[in-house]
Amino acid sequence: MKEKDSILTVKITPSRSALDTGWSEIIAHRELLFFLTFRDIKVRYKQTVLGVLWVVLQPVLTTAIIALIFSSFARFESLGAPYPLFVLSGMIVWLFVHTAVTMASNSLVANTNLVTKVYFPRLIVPLASALACLFDLLITLPILAVVMVYYGVFPSLSLLFAPVFLLLAVIQTAAIGVFFSALNVRFRDVKFALPFGLQVWMISSPLFYPASLIPGQWRLVFALNPLTGIVEGWRSALFGTPFDWQLIGVSCASIIVLVLIALLVFRRMEDDFADTI
Numbered sequence: 001m002k003e004k005d006s007i008l009t010v011k012i013t014p015s016r017s018a019l020d021t022g023w024s025e026i027i028a029h030r031e032l033l034f035f036l037t038f039r040d041i042k043v044r045y046k047q048t049v050l051g052v053l054w055v056v057l058q059p060v061l062t063t064a065i066i067a068l069i070f071s072s073f074a075r076f077e078s079l080g081a082p083y084p085l086f087v088l089s090g091m092i093v094w095l096f097v098h099t100a101v102t103m104a105s106n107s108l109v110a111n112t113n114l115v116t117k118v119y120f121p122r123l124i125v126p127l128a129s130a131l132a133c134l135f136d137l138l139i140t141l142p143i144l145a146v147v148m149v150y151y152g153v154f155p156s157l158s159l160l161f162a163p164v165f166l167l168l169a170v171i172q173t174a175a176i177g178v179f180f181s182a183l184n185v186r187f188r189d190v191k192f193a194l195p196f197g198l199q200v201w202m203i204s205s206p207l208f209y210p211a212s213l214i215p216g217q218w219r220l221v222f223a224l225n226p227l228t229g230i231v232e233g234w235r236s237a238l239f240g241t242p243f244d245w246q247l248i249g250v251s252c253a254s255i256i257v258l259v260l261i262a263l264l265v266f267r268r269m270e271d272d273f274a275d276t277i
Helices: 021-027 032-043 050-074 082-107 110-115 124-132 134-150 157-186 190-203 214-220 226-239 246-271
Strands: none
Touching: 021 032, 021 124, 050 082, 050 124, 082 124, 082 134, 082 190, 082 226, 110 246, 124 134, 124 157, 124 214, 157 190, 157 226, 157 246, 214 246
């Protein structure tokens, strides 16, 4: 009686922690990261009518509408700065976060051919999409500077802290983008739920109202939203107002938790990307 041939499949994987980012691999593939980042920038503005002008119009028009509505019907405090400038400073950060999370969450699905055919650290894909959106942020910063000069608001030495809060915004955004990019591979309804979640996140963040509007006993709970400490610290750096380090500290702790969760989920699901996508 002839025995059936048995096939033994051996899967060889590197031994590493689920939270290991594999930075050595990412550094080794840094040229791919740069290439994908610049490619995403080019693709976004290819065959567009307004092009870069849209990056400027979006925060300006949004700020104008919000300032018109809330300066007429609800007069919020604005940390001593003119209300339009107060809103614009928050909207610049938010539009970067919104665009980067949206692009990064769809990055793996949009690069199916690349993910299924060639080996490289998959973490590069959502990171490249998030970093590409930094181009928009860098374009809008001079607009903010012009508006500050127009209103006669000049920064103090606290402006030196501004890059720190922008860096925190990038880290937070990259972590959320990585998290949803992994979920979107397996659960395609993420692309439908994410826009609604971003709308809720926008309303619950101090973009067109100050965090001081929240009652004292709820402020630390409010600070669990990482964008709270980022926006409040960013405005304090711009306008020279005192930093609420307690609020910022809670938000920073939330960012650390977000990064750990994002890496854990991404690493757990990474091996199945090529088969599931």
